[in-house]
Amino acid sequence: MPEFLDAALSRPNLVAFVVLLLWGLYITITHHNLVKKLIGLYLVQTSVIFFLVTTGAKEGATVPVILDGMGPVTADAYVNPLPQVLTLTAIVVQIATLGVSLGLVSRIYRKFGSLDEDQILAKLE
Amino acid sequence: MTEHLPALVFLVPLATAICMPVAGHGRKSICKPLALLAVAAMTVLSVASLWAIVSHGEVRYSFSGWEPPIGIEWLADPLAAIMLVGVSALGVLCLLYGAAIDDRTHDKHPIPYYTIVLLLIAGLTGAVYAGDLFNIFVFLEVVSLSAYALVAVPGGRALVSAFRYLLMGTLGTAFYLLGVGYFYAATGALNIADLAQQVPALLGSKAVMGGLIFMFIGLAIKMALMPLHGWLPDAYSDGPAAAVPLLAGLVTKVALLLWVRILFWVIGAGEAQQASGIFTLVSSLGILASVGAACIALRQQDLKRMFAYGGISHVGLVLIGLGQANQTGLTGAVYYLLNDAVMQCALFMLAGFIAQRYGVRSLDDAGRASIRNPLVIGTFVVVALGMVGLPPTGGFFGKLRILLGTIEAGNYLAAGAVVVTTLVTLGYFAQVLERLVRREGDAVPEPDSGHTPWALHASMVALAAAMLGLGIWNDPIVKALIDATGGLAI
Known part of the structure; x- marks a missing residue:
């Protein structure tokens, strides 16, 4: 067990990722309010994006923009840009999902007059 | 010209989707023919692309000339080409059917509806390539965002x-992306x-x-694998009759x-891969x-829900084929996947049509109504043969x-599961068919609500013909699939 704890504590970024992911899942599953469910979903997506960014991070490295463009480039001096590019796309996807889901929720609210899952299900019967 | 076919197949529906709001502004009647034309053009292009790939070998298409690993690569191999002919041809038939069926909820707003349908088809094309x-x-x-909106x-x-x-x-999709992140962290x-x-060396x-397990969970939700199928029956039975097929x-x-x-294509199916247990899973x-x-389908009263569970059980059959990690199972699974696409499409077209024309939504309704339309009954018999898996259908x-x-x-054990599924499938289709054709004393006469649009009959009969065709010409298609998978480590 201490071995496992050591491994976890030496990578606090991954601990943060796991906490965010589980927190998001918990909110999505337990809350009855549709908007709160969406907040949980957003947290899950954000945690995955955080994980992607963290795979490219290096200690002591800087933003991957080569300023002078002359001398030889040392890869250790810059963080890996590819996960950040993936992240940009993933954020766009996340925003699109959020837009569609909020649109759906607003139509549900206009139709059923409630955001509570139990009340909506009761009206469906 | 032929080397750009994969990009063209994708760009036709995408460009039409983007132009739809402009083209349809002020004259909404243009949306339907425009969408149909775009998907028909896509079908022609995808057949041409299949022809080019079969005769000249697979194409690895690099966008704007950037070679991988820096650029984005599309893999246009026989598997993708065959699948795309299926996607675009089914797209044409579904649009024909959707335009003719009397489910007019989407007719008030044709611009967003057809834009989303075309985006869905473009997304499917991109995912396959x-x-x-x-x-x-x-x-x-x-694909998923378009599907949520359509439902x-x-x-x-x-x-x-x-x-x-x-x-x-x-x-x-979040789990799938997480799996991709794991793969990237491990391999770069x-x-x-x-x-x-x-x-394969890092298994x-x-x-x-x-990462592999996370990707599997993500895709399992999308393919509605049994414990993760909860969304599918509701979405398909409540969704619009025009778009559900x-x-x-x-x-x-x-x-x-x-x-x-x-x-x-990524993991491979060699000795080491089989030892890792993923194929057993x-x-x-x-x-x-x-x-x-299949057992849940047997207990359903609602026809659409029954067909939805039938589709879920067929996803299981395809996975059984994949899990054997040999070429016979793989080609069988991919061929069955193609057939299943046609069958699910046909089943939901039939279910939508008889619900709208005869008011038949459940098994009891089917027993009361008297459907004398030979094309509907004929199509249903062919689809049922395919779902059960009897010759001469492709199933x-x-x-x-x-x-x-x-x-x-x-x-x-897997062989037994295939046989049991077949028997249970026979059970629920026999139940439906028996009630559809049985003549009861107090049968309601067939409603005489004008003639049926030709497009409805044409799309359903075309699907029935496609299923028979896939069965009769199964030999060249399976041979092409064997060639396509020949280079894999199996």
Whole structure:
């Protein structure tokens, strides 16, 4: 067990990722309010994006923009840009999902007059 | 010219979708023919692309000349080309059917409706062609967002079903992206060809195995694998009659195809891969899904829900074929996947048509109504033969190869599951057919509500003909699939 704890504590970024992911899942599953469910979903997506960014991070490295463009480039001096590019796309996807889901929720609210899952299900019967 | 065909097949529906709001502004009647024209043009292009690939070999298309690993690569191999002919041809038939059926909820707003349908088809095309895992994620999300919106079109109950679908589906893509992140962290590559060189040696690594499991969970939600299928029956029974055949036939099947890509093109099926247990997992879940969902289908009263569970059980059958890790099982599974796309499409067209024309929604309704339309009954009989897996439909030959694959692998439990699923499927289709054709004393006379549009009959009969055609000409298609999978390490 201490071995496992050591491994976890030496990578606090991954601990943060796991906490965010589980927190998001918990909110999505337990809350009855549709908007709160969406907040949980957003947290899950954000945690995955955080994980992607963290795979490219290096200690002591800087933003991957080569300023002078002359001398030889040392890869250790810059963080890996590819996960950040993936992240940009993933954020766009996340925003699109959020837009569609909020649109759906607003139509549900206009139709059923409630955001509570139990009340909506009761009206469906 | 022919080397650009893969890009053109994708760009035709995408460009039309983008132009739709401008073209349809002020003259909404143009939307329907425009969408139909775009998908028809796409069908012609995809047939040409299949022809070019079969005669000149597979194409690896690099966008704007940037070679991988820097650029984005599309993998246009025979598997993708065959699948795309299916996607575009089914797209044409579903649009014809959707334009003719009397479910007019989408007619008030044709511009967004047809834009979303075209985006869905473009997304499916991209997902089939994508040559790297991250692009698969992007196109999967394009497909899913369009599908959520389409399910919600009728309003009312469908809104809640669409929201549930959205919650499950978004969790699915999040898990898939997490798996891609694990793969990238372990190998530094996203391209399928690059990964195929590195991953087999890394199967002992927890990161790679964990990533694979996360991708499987994500795609399993999208393909509605049995314990994760909760969204599908509601979404398909409440969704619009015009669009559900398209969703049922294509969305889950393309997710399955992506899993085939990852399983056989990235992981491979050699000794080490089989020892890692992933194929056993796929096969076991397939057994659970095929038998379990077939039994649930037997207990359904609502026809659309019964057909939806039938589709879920067929996802299990395809996974059984994949899980045997031999070429017989793989080609059988892919061939069955193609047939299943046609069958699901036809089933939901029939269900939508008899619900709208005869008011038949459940088994009891089917017993009361008297349907004398020979084309409807004929199509239903052909589809039922295909779902059960009897010759001369394509379903028989796919199932036969899956069964042969299980016997080749010595997995008799899986072989038993295929047989049990077949018998249970026969059970619920016999139930429906018996009630549809039985003449009862107090039968309600057939409603005389004008003539049926030709497009409805044409689309259903074309699907029945396609199923018979897939059965009669199964030999060249299966041979092409064997060639397509010949280079894999199996």
